[in-house]
Amino acid sequence: MDPVPNRQLAELMRELDFTQATLANAVNEILAELFGPDCPRHCSDRQVRYWLSGRVRWPWVQYLLALEHLFGRPAQAIGFVPRGKASTNLPAPPRRPPVAPKEATVLRRRFMTASTTATVALALGIDETPDHGRLSMSDVERVRRQTARLDAHFFAIGGGPLVATATAFIDRLNTTLDVCLYGDRVEEALHGAICSLYASAGWAAHDCGDTDKAARLHAASLQSALLAADPGAVARAWSNLALQARIEGRHREAVRLTRTALDHRQVRQDPHLAALLHSRLAIGQAATADRTGAARSLLAAEKAYDRVSAPPPAWLAFLNEAEVSGLAAIAHTAMGRYAQAEAATIQALQLLPGPMRRQRTLYRVQLAELQLAQRENEQAATTIADLDTASLDSHRITTRLAAVQHNLATA
Numbered sequence: 001m002d003p004v005p006n007r008q009l010a011e012l013m014r015e016l017d018f019t020q021a022t023l024a025n026a027v028n029e030i031l032a033e034l035f036g037p038d039c040p041r042h043c044s045d046r047q048v049r050y051w052l053s054g055r056v057r058w059p060w061v062q063y064l065l066a067l068e069h070l071f072g073r074p075a076q077a078i079g080f081v082p083r084g085k086a087s088t089n090l091p092a093p094p095r096r097p098p099v100a101p102k103e104a105t106v107l108r109r110r111f112m113t114a115s116t117t118a119t120v121a122l123a124l125g126i127d128e129t130p131d132h133g134r135l136s137m138s139d140v141e142r143v144r145r146q147t148a149r150l151d152a153h154f155f156a157i158g159g160g161p162l163v164a165t166a167t168a169f170i171d172r173l174n175t176t177l178d179v180c181l182y183g184d185r186v187e188e189a190l191h192g193a194i195c196s197l198y199a200s201a202g203w204a205a206h207d208c209g210d211t212d213k214a215a216r217l218h219a220a221s222l223q224s225a226l227l228a229a230d231p232g233a234v235a236r237a238w239s240n241l242a243l244q245a246r247i248e249g250r251h252r253e254a255v256r257l258t259r260t261a262l263d264h265r266q267v268r269q270d271p272h273l274a275a276l277l278h279s280r281l282a283i284g285q286a287a288t289a290d291r292t293g294a295a296r297s298l299l300a301a302e303k304a305y306d307r308v309s310a311p312p313p314a315w316l317a318f319l320n321e322a323e324v325s326g327l328a329a330i331a332h333t334a335m336g337r338y339a340q341a342e343a344a345t346i347q348a349l350q351l352l353p354g355p356m357r358r359q360r361t362l363y364r365v366q367l368a369e370l371q372l373a374q375r376e377n378e379q380a381a382t383t384i385a386d387l388d389t390a391s392l393d394s395h396r397i398t399t400r401l402a403a404v405q406h407n408l409a410t411a
Contacts (some may be wrong), residue, residue, distance in 0.1 A: 003054030008079030010052055012071055020045035020052070030066040057081040129172040135182040140189040143173065147196050148314035163208060166201035167217075170194055192228035195221050196315055199240055206247070209395035215244050232273060235261040236315070239277055246284060255284035272312040274304035276319050279327035286334035294331050301327070318359065322351035326363055333370065342370040361389060362397050368404045377411050380404065 013023060027043040035041075041062045050056040057080060059067075064075045071078055130139055150166060173194050182190070198221035205214035222237035242257035258281040261267060268274050282297035305324050312319055326348040332341035345367045352360055364383055371380035384405070389398055 003057075005054050006052055006057075006079040008077070012078065013052075020048040023048050026070055027063060027066045030069055031062055034065060034069070035062060051080075058083050129169070130176055130180055131172075133180060135176070135180050135186050135190070137186060137189060140186060140193055143190070143193040144196070144314070147193060147200060148317075150197075151200055151315055151317065162204040163201055163210070163213070166197050166204060170197050170201065173197070188228050188230070191224045192230050192233050195224035195228055195230070195233045195237065198224055199236060199315065202240055202244075206244075207394045207396045209399065211244070211247060215241075215248075218244055231264045231266045232270065232313075235264060235267040235273060235277065239280060242280060242284065246280075246287065251284050251287040255281065255288060255290075258284055271304045271307035271309075272316045272319055275301045275308070275324055276316065276327075278304055279324060279331070282331040283327065283334060286331040291335055294335065298328055298331060318356070320351070320353065322348040322353070322356075322359070322363075325351060326359075326366070329366065329370075333373075338370050338373050342367065342374070345370060358392055358394060358397070361387060361392060362394075365397060365400045365404060369400065372404060372407055377408060381408055 013019075018026070024043045024045050024047065031039045031041060031043070039062065041060055043063060043066075047056070047059070047063070051059060058064075058075075059080065064080065067078055068075055076082065129143075146169070150162060150169075173190065177187070177190060177194075198217050202214045202217035202221060205211075205217055218237065218240040221240060222234070225233035225237045238257050238261035242254040242261065245251070245257060246254040258277055262274070262277050262281070267277070278297045278301035282294045282301065285291075285293040285297055301324060305321070325344045329341040329344035329348065332338075332344060345363055349360065349363050349367065352363065364387055368380040368383040371377070371383060384401065387401065389401065392398070
């Protein structure tokens with residue numbers, strides 16, 4: 001009988017951007033954490049190939065425990081097939097003392113965060129950042145690819161483990177700027193790459209609920225964008241600062257900042273960026289009771305997205321038809337138009353690509369909030385009934401979900 005490939009493991013590796021080698025390294029790090037540095041098992045990329053091909057359908061217990069901790073789900077949900085009933089129940093790691101269920105959840109979450117942070121740093125190859133010699137555009141392209149991979153982790157699991165990783169990467173790149181040699185073109189491109197990292201770190205900090213850090217990171221992103229002399233990067237930074245102003249309740253300032261981002265013709269002509277900025281402008285206008293302006297901006301966002309004919313840049317990978325609908329829902333909510341907001345959120349969920357687990361969870365929480373606002377409590381309860389946030393690390397989402405659950409419990 002031919003082996004059956006483990007498609008679930010392959011999909012998880014794809015979502016979290018693991019190669020066979022980086023997954024093996026991550027498993028070894030967790031083995032050391034669980035069983036100590038003298039653990040007899042050492043995972044290699046060959047073992048990972050056996051798992052993916054189906055040649056090994058039920059790995060050694062130590063590997064399974066490490067994989068469960070890494071992916072935050074049981075072995076069978078990772079695509080492994082037990083040899084029999086006796087092998088289904090995995091033993092607890094010997095170094096982990098028994099704790100109460102609530103404490104176990106907290107400890108596993110802390111461990112998951114720590115191991116994920118180390119894993120993302122390893123996958124990005126931060127240690128490979130140049131620290132001598134002359135830099136070329138190929139070095140910049142490598143940084144851009146690493147940043148895109150960091151953004152992919154954010155879309156999959158949320159911002160929790162990424163703030164420290166991104167800021168550490170920025171520190172290394174700033175050191176690179178100080179000690180290496182390069183021409184003007186490479187210097188501007190490096191500042192552009194650092195701008196993207198600041199922006200990604202700012203979003204991750206926002207997702208963790210640290211608004212002060214998010215504001216500092218977005219301000220630093222603008223500075224780097226100006227040094228990069230890149231209108232698109234400057235517009236991105238202004239847009240993120242506008243979002244920060246909206247989060248802090250400064251809606252008129254958010255409108256002014258978004259309009260500043262739209263002032264450049266090159267930005268308006270970029271359909272992806274124009275769609276995002278017009279959508280955010282609509283939210284700010286709705287929050288300042290400018291219903292006519294909000295309606296015009298929502299229409300402008302739809303028209304801009306209709307012009308999309310090529311893939312977006314990596315940092316805008318989240319912007320799709322679903323996100324445009326989701327942003328429109330926020331604008332409708334700000335105007336008190338809950339039925340329209342609910343319809344737009346449902347449309348966002350229908351249009352959302354499968355791998356974007358973080359966004360799907362966020363939209364479902366948003367839908368439940370809108371249903372509660374319309375006193376559709378049973379529908380809200382159904383919307384969040386099977387919602388699993390165990391594999392996410394987003395303070396923003398879990399806080400909103402907890403508020404919905406509290407309102408349902410006290411209704």
